[in-house]
Amino acid sequence: MELEERIEKLESREAIRSLVTDYSMAVDDRDVETIGTLFSETGIFGHADGSAVMHGRQEIVDFYNSRLGDMGPTYHYPHSHKITFTDQDNAQGIVLAHAELSQEAKTYYTGLRYYDKYQQQHGNWVFQERLLKFLFFMPMEELVRDGLTQTNRKRFPGQGELPTDLPEMQESWISFLAKD
Secondary structure, three states: OOHHHHHHHHHHHHHHHHHHHHHHHHHHHOOHHHHHHOEEEEEEEEEOOOOOEEEOHHHHHHHHHHHHHOOOOEEEEEEEEEEEEEEOOEEEEEEEEEEEEEEOOEEEEEEEEEEEEEEEEOOEEEEEEEEEEEEEEEEHHHHHHHHHHOOOOEOOOOOOOEOOOOOOOOHHHHHHHHOO
C-alpha cells in the first residue's frame, strides 16, 4: 500500500471515530438534528435482535425525538473501537460501550456493543447501519446487587425482563459451552 493510501486510511479511521463520538454527544445533548446528519438517507438503526429497527434518516430522527423525550439526562461513552475497511468508501465497526440513562425516576446502566456499517458520502463518513447488542440494561441498583449473574439482563423501562444478546447469543459462547 502506498504512503498516500495509508494516510487516507488513517484519516478515514479517525473520521469514523469522530462520527462515533459525535453520535454519543448528540444523543446526550438532545441534538436530534445532528443525529440525523450522522446517518445516510437510507440508514438503519435498531436492536440487532430485530425488536426495534428504524429504516431511513427520517424514521431514525422521529425515533430519537420520541425516545429521548421520555428520558432525563444520559451519558454515552464508547470504549474500544474496531474498524475494518471493505473498500475506500465503506467500513464496518464494533464499538464496545456503556451508557447511563435516567428514566422513570431511576438510573439505568447498560453495557452494549454497536455493530456498525459506515459509508463515506460527499467526503464525510456516516452510519449506514447501527445495530445494538446488549450485555445488560437494568437499573443501576440491580446491576450492583447481582445483575450480571442473572439470565435475562435486559430490563427496558416498562418491558420486564428480556433475554440478552451478549454473550449468550454469540456463536463462540455457544460453542464454548457445548464443549462440556
